[in-house]
Amino acid sequence: MLAVERVDAPPGPKTADLERAVGQRIEAVRRRGKFLLLPLAPPTPARAEARRRAVPRVPPDDHGRDELIIHLGMTGVLTPNPPSAHLRLRLRLDGPPPNVLHLQDARRFGRMLVVPHGDYRALPTLAAMGPEPLEAGFTAEVLAAALARSAQPIKAYLLSQRPVSGVGNIYADEALWRARVHPETPARALSRRRVRALHAAIREVLAAAVELQGTTLYDYRTVSGEVGSYRERLDAYGHAGEGCPRCGTAMVRIVVGQRGTHLCPRCQRRPAPARRGRRVSPNSTLR
Numbered sequence: 612m613l614a615v616e617r618v619d620a621p622p623g624p625k626t627a628d629l630e631r632a633v634g635q636r637i638e639a640v641r642r643r644g645k646f647l648l649l650p651l652a653p654p655t656p657a658r659a660e661a662r663r664r665a666v667p668r669v670p671p672d673d674h675g676r677d678e679l680i681i682h683l684g685m686t687g688v689l690t691p692n693p694p695s696a697h698l699r700l701r702l703r704l705d706g707p708p709p710n711v712l713h714l715q716d717a718r719r720f721g722r723m724l725v726v727p728h729g730d731y732r733a734l735p736t737l738a739a740m741g742p743e744p745l746e747a748g749f750t751a752e753v754l755a756a757a758l759a760r761s762a763q764p765i766k767a768y769l770l771s772q773r774p775v776s777g778v779g780n781i782y783a784d785e786a787l788w789r790a791r792v793h794p795e796t797p798a799r800a801l802s803r804r805r806v807r808a809l810h811a812a813i814r815e816v817l818a819a820a821v822e823l824q825g826t827t828l829y830d831y832r833t834v835s836g837e838v839g840s841y842r843e844r845l846d847a848y849g850h851a852g853e854g855c856p857r858c859g860t861a862m863v864r865i866v867v868g869q870r871g872t873h874l875c876p877r878c879q880r881r882p883a884p885a886r887r888g889r890r891v892s893p894n895s896t897l898r
């Protein structure tokens with residue numbers, strides 16, 4: 612990386628130590644949940660580089676290295692094209708064009724910071740993150756064991772990323788609707804049958820969303836600038852006041868853990884010791 616230009620991103624925890632990336636090489640682009648992980652390497656002297664090429668199987672030693680971490684938050688977009696508004700950061704990269712990465716972020720929830728490789732103390736969500744939902748290690752048994760550890764409402768616990776990574780507000784509502792689980796059910800109160808249904812629902816919803824390149828409600832764009840089309844598949848999210856696609860009952864919107872939550876009051880029965888969610892107007896959807 613040749614330069615970090617803070618167009619409208621004052622120094623702070625969301626961009627901590629970003630300048631340390633300057634002069635380093637981005638070795639890979641990985642993903643964990645909704646975080647992008649870019650391991651960095653200091654410039655390699657030519658002779659050491661030649662030796663490394665001669666023995667290509669030796670994995671790089673991460674000790675003492677840095678990692679660039681990016682989370683796009685709700686409205687962040689990384690794009691090679693200069694955005695017309697809300698440009699926060701410009702990263703100038705080595706090599707032929709396109710060699711400038713722009714971080715556009717209307718609501719400023721995005722983060723871009725440098726940490727010592729694998730040291731996620733500044734990122735507690737990443738540090739405690741559960742398994743990847745579409746990998747083989749995420750089984751119904753693994754989910755059941757995680758849910759047994761929490762009395763939080765199931766939706767809030769899913770959003771914490773601890774039982775499984777990558778489930779945000781939209782996909783939590785979709786998966787809970789599919790599995791017929793009320794979002795306020797305490798995580799550890801789910802029956803085995805419901806856990807299995809939820810496990811399958813999470814995988815189905817995320818696999819289909821990946822296939823359709825995500826859900827664009829406002830600012831989300833794919834790398835090539837296109838919108839994701841999963842929005843047309845949403846059964847629950849944003850459909851308060853409309854008929855449940857399964858039973859026809861009017862869907863409602865409540866608030867769980869300060870997040871707008873959409874459900875069918877008939878398919879998703881409230882758990883027995885009633886915890887009241889705040890009911891708001893069915894018209895105030897998509898927030």
Ligand SMILES: [Zn+2]
Pocket residue numbers: 855856857858859860875876877878879
């Ligand atoms: Zn229903």
